[in-house]
Amino acid sequence: MIRFPRPSRREVLAGLSATVLAAPALAQNAGTGVDVAIVGAGAAGIAAARKLAASGRSYVLLEAASRVGGRARSDTGLGPVVDLGAATFSRMDGTLADAAGEAGLPLVAVPSAARLFVDGHEVAESGYDAFALALGRTRRDMLAAADAGKDGPAAAFLGSRGPWTATVEAMLGPLGCGRALAAVSTLDLARRQAPPDDVTCPLGLGVMLERLAAWTNLRTDAAVTQITNAGRFYALALRGERSVIRARTVILAVPAAVLVSDAIRFNPVLPARVMLALRGCPSGAIEQVAFTLPGNPLHLADNETVLARAGEGAPTLLRGRVGGSDVHVLRFGAAPAQALSGKGEAARQAARTVMRGAFGLDMPEKLLVSNWGGDPLIRGAMAVASPGQGAQRALFASPLGRLVFAGEYTTPVGWGTLTGAWNSGEIAAERAIRLTGGPA
Numbered sequence: 001m002i003r004f005p006r007p008s009r010r011e012v013l014a015g016l017s018a019t020v021l022a023a024p025a026l027a028q029n030a031g032t033g034v035d036v037a038i039v040g041a042g043a044a045g046i047a048a049a050r051k052l053a054a055s056g057r058s059y060v061l062l063e064a065a066s067r068v069g070g071r072a073r074s075d076t077g078l079g080p081v082v083d084l085g086a087a088t089f090s091r092m093d094g095t096l097a098d099a100a101g102e103a104g105l106p107l108v109a110v111p112s113a114a115r116l117f118v119d120g121h122e123v124a125e126s127g128y129d130a131f132a133l134a135l136g137r138t139r140r141d142m143l144a145a146a147d148a149g150k151d152g153p154a155a156a157f158l159g160s161r162g163p164w165t166a167t168v169e170a171m172l173g174p175l176g177c178g179r180a181l182a183a184v185s186t187l188d189l190a191r192r193q194a195p196p197d198d199v200t201c202p203l204g205l206g207v208m209l210e211r212l213a214a215w216t217n218l219r220t221d222a223a224v225t226q227i228t229n230a231g232r233f234y235a236l237a238l239r240g241e242r243s244v245i246r247a248r249t250v251i252l253a254v255p256a257a258v259l260v261s262d263a264i265r266f267n268p269v270l271p272a273r274v275m276l277a278l279r280g281c282p283s284g285a286i287e288q289v290a291f292t293l294p295g296n297p298l299h300l301a302d303n304e305t306v307l308a309r310a311g312e313g314a315p316t317l318l319r320g321r322v323g324g325s326d327v328h329v330l331r332f333g334a335a336p337a338q339a340l341s342g343k344g345e346a347a348r349q350a351a352r353t354v355m356r357g358a359f360g361l362d363m364p365e366k367l368l369v370s371n372w373g374g375d376p377l378i379r380g381a382m383a384v385a386s387p388g389q390g391a392q393r394a395l396f397a398s399p400l401g402r403l404v405f406a407g408e409y410t411t412p413v414g415w416g417t418l419t420g421a422w423n424s425g426e427i428a429a430e431r432a433i434r435l436t437g438g439p440a
Helices: 043-055 096-102 125-147 165-172 186-191 205-212 256-260 272-279 335-340 344-359 392-397 418-436
Strands: 033-039 059-062 113-118 224-229 234-238 244-252 265-267 286-292 304-309 316-320 327-333 403-405
Touching: 033 043, 033 234, 033 418, 043 059, 043 096, 043 205, 043 418, 059 244, 096 205, 096 418, 113 125, 125 165, 125 186, 165 304, 244 418, 256 272, 272 392, 286 335, 286 344, 316 344, 327 335, 327 344, 335 344, 403 418
Parallel strands: 033 059, 033 244, 113 304, 224 265, 244 403
Antiparallel strands: 224 234, 234 244, 286 327, 304 316, 316 327
16 A cells, blocks of 8 residues: 655655464364364465454364465575565554464564666755655545546546656556556545555565464365355365365455455355455456675565566566565566566566566566466455445455355455455454354
8 A cells, every 4th residue: 555645865655566373173084073264274264264263162274275375475586585475564553463473483674665766876965855745645635536426438537648647547556556556446545444564574484374273274285176055054165075075154365366266166156246245356467576786786675576667668566685685576567467477587587677677677587477367366466446336345244144254355454465454354254253152
C-alpha cells in the first residue's frame, strides 16, 4: 500500500504490493474424523492451523505440494537466501510478527520507502515532490469515486499525462498488483489499506513459514481432489488414496484462481454467486528475477527498493542487496510477467534489457526466475477485482454452510499481502471453532 506524506530527498513512501501453542492434536489419519480440515498450507492455512491447535480442536492441515508457504518460497540457488514471492511483511495490524518472535525466529527491519531513479541516478528532491503530487492526486480522485459508489477502471483517475504518470500507473497497477489499471476495480484499489511492509526474516519468509508450521498436524503431498457435503460432515478425497478424511468444518485456504480452475471438485457445486465472485477477482501476474550484482554499484542500503523511471522503457522495480548480500531482484508485472513466466532465456533477456535501460548496468548469466503463473497450485499472484467487481470480496467474509474461506483474496483492506493472508487464516479458524461448537 502506498503512503504519500511529504517525501524527503531520499525517500518516497511506497507499499510494494498468536498465541504460544500447546502441542497439536495428532490423532488424525486418512479415513478418520476431525473437527476441521484445512486445505492449503500457505500463510492463511498455517495461521488457521496454529489457532486451532491452541484451541484444542482436532484438525488436519492438507497441502498438495511437498512444501508449505504458498507464494512465500525461499531459494539459495545464488548462495544467499532470496525470496521470489513474498519477501517482506508488515509488523503492524496483525500477529504474524508476534508468532515469529514467539518461535524464536529473527526479524529485521527493512526500509518501507522506495528511492526514485531516472536514467540510473537518484532524482533530486523536486522529482520526489512531482511523483508524490501525481500519486496523491490519483489516490484522492480514486477515493472520491469509491466514496460515491463508482467502480469503473482505476486507469480513469490518472489525470493529465505528465513525466511521472506512467510511473504512478505502473506502481499502482502492474508492479503493485500485477494488472494494468484499466483492468482493476477503482473500489477494490481504493479500499486497500494495507500498512507498508517494513520487516523480513533473514532466514527467508519461506523458511519462516516452514518453521511456524512445524508444530501443526501437517500432511504434505496431500492433494484434495473433491469435497463432498455428506450432511453431518464433509468428506475430503485425496489424490491416490481410497479412504477419505471426514471433517465437520472445512477451511479453504487455497488461491481463488485454484478454486476457479476446478482443481478441487465440490459436491454439490459451489453456488453460482460464489463462482461469479471468484471469477470477478482474477489473479494478477507478477514474476521476479534474482541475480547477483557485486560491488553495490547503485550504492543501496540493505533490502532497499528502487523505483526507476527509465528514459524510454517501462518503469522498473528493483529490490537491492537482499539480506545485505549482492543479490538483487527485479519485479515484472502484468503482460511482461506473463511473457517471461517459466521461460529462462526470455527472463534473462528481459532482465538484461531492464538493467541496461534503467541503470546502465550489465548482469551475470546466472538467474533465478519465479514461475507463479505456471504453478498449478498457485496460478498467479494476488487476486485483483475487475472493474465493477470491487464489492465481491465481501462475499467471502461469511461461511458457506460449514465451508470457510481464507487467503489474501478474502480481505477487502489487506488483499495481496502476507499479513492479510495470515490474518484471514486466524479469522477463518475463529469461525470454524464457532461452527464446530464452543467459544473461539
